[in-house]
Amino acid sequence: MIISSQVKEALANGEGVVALESTVITHGLPYPHNLSTARSLEQKVRSSGSHPATIALFDGKIHVGLDDEKLEILASSKNAVKVSTRDIAKTLIKKEVGGTTVASTMKIAHAAGISVFATGGIGGVHRGADQTFDISADLQELSKTPVCVVCSGVKSILDIPKTVEYLETHSVNCVVYGQENVFPSFFTRKSNSRAQFNTERLEDIVQLMKTSKSLGLPYGTILACPIPEKYAADGDVIQRAINQAVQEAIEQNIASQNVTPFILARVNELTEGASMATNIALLENNASIAGRLAAKMNDRRPITVSQTYSSSSTPKKPRVVSVKQKHEFNFRRSFTFLFSIRPLNPFRRQSLKQYRRV
The missing domain is CATH 3.40.1790.10 (Indigoidine synthase domain)
Structure with missing residues (x-):
């Protein structure tokens, strides 16, 4: 990317x-x-x-x-x-x-x-x-x-x-x-x-x-x-054009990803560019x-990581993470999980568990 x-x-x-x-x-x-x-x-x-x-x-x-x-x-x-x-x-x-x-x-x-x-x-x-x-x-x-x-x-x-x-x-x-x-x-x-x-x-x-x-x-x-x-x-003009374009798509056996581009282009023709x-x-x-x-x-302030305290503990100073650090971590995490295509064999599952704990 x-x-x-x-x-x-x-x-x-x-x-x-x-x-x-x-x-x-x-x-x-x-x-x-x-x-x-x-x-x-x-x-x-x-x-x-x-x-x-x-x-x-x-x-x-x-x-x-x-x-x-x-x-x-x-x-x-x-x-x-x-x-x-x-x-x-x-x-x-x-x-x-x-x-x-x-x-x-x-x-x-x-x-x-x-x-x-x-x-x-x-x-x-x-x-x-x-x-x-x-x-x-x-x-x-x-x-x-x-x-x-x-x-x-x-x-x-x-x-x-x-x-x-x-x-x-x-x-x-x-x-x-x-x-x-x-x-x-x-x-x-x-x-x-x-x-x-x-x-x-x-x-x-x-x-x-x-x-x-x-x-x-x-x-x-x-x-x-x-x-x-x-x-x-x-609305009436557009609807008539859409109905005609949809019928033409059916008659021409246009399907899947090609349907929307075909209908939009045809509606534009039927409405003489108005659409x-x-x-x-x-x-x-x-x-x-x-x-x-x-x-x-947009929030330019540092992102404070909230913590939960028990009544008997002394509150600790919250850890402050910069927006840049948070973005870099989120990018690595998102890219890894959204675009990984390798099979999850036992070794890889263990690796991902370790990654999540980082």
Whole structure:
């Protein structure tokens, strides 16, 4: 894993960092709109007081934080592959250019010590999943990786009610950022589903994440941000386009990872570009909110390790660990356990036990 010097320094100093996915660059938007959008998202994060960390795979390495040259390569590549969590190892071995999905971006961000991630919309339960069992790996990752995903809800081409139910079953925190507790529908501000709760204060999200961490809860958090009213698409127009695109995907036997890119591209064609403009607007809005959230989570004070004292003992001075030391330890631990692929033979199990005691 290669972490850029800017991201590494920001993490070491306890400054806000926002992870950005790269599938939107490789598969979500056409060139050159994808490149200009990637640059715009990074600038939105910077303007909000945090540091952007676009994640992608190049030449057998995971990159966290890209320079402009790599953004250009990513945006213009004709052979880039879509990389979910299961595809990370394969893409590294084959040294392919890879755009990371929500699932793989969460996994890598957590391993790098980044807890806030901005995207457009998460994957979910596909329509007709009762027959196809097509459910996005994003949902599984959200159920086991403690990262806050700032998004505009579930992509409206999916089955939103079933996705919300799935998230509830798997204990994923699901919060709407706004005045109403109505789960957004990606292109439009409202769906027929509700979230866990809603808030207009990012401080509530910071407290939610810190409390979850203190309790040892491993679940992710969704901060669902309705697209600003002036950019919201005409719901009826979008829905008709989606229905037609979904039917075409079925007729053409398009399945698995190819479904979402096909439908989004087709919806953009059917709406004569209106859906792409809306998509870019919500991406930029989410990046700004994520930047503010990450900045609020920044705590430059030393981290005090709490201790429990008995009434008969003399309290000892708490051990103080710097943010940099804590990050370096968490990175080593996360990378070891998240990306280790060697079988756990008896000798290795003993080694891991010793590592945990360090």
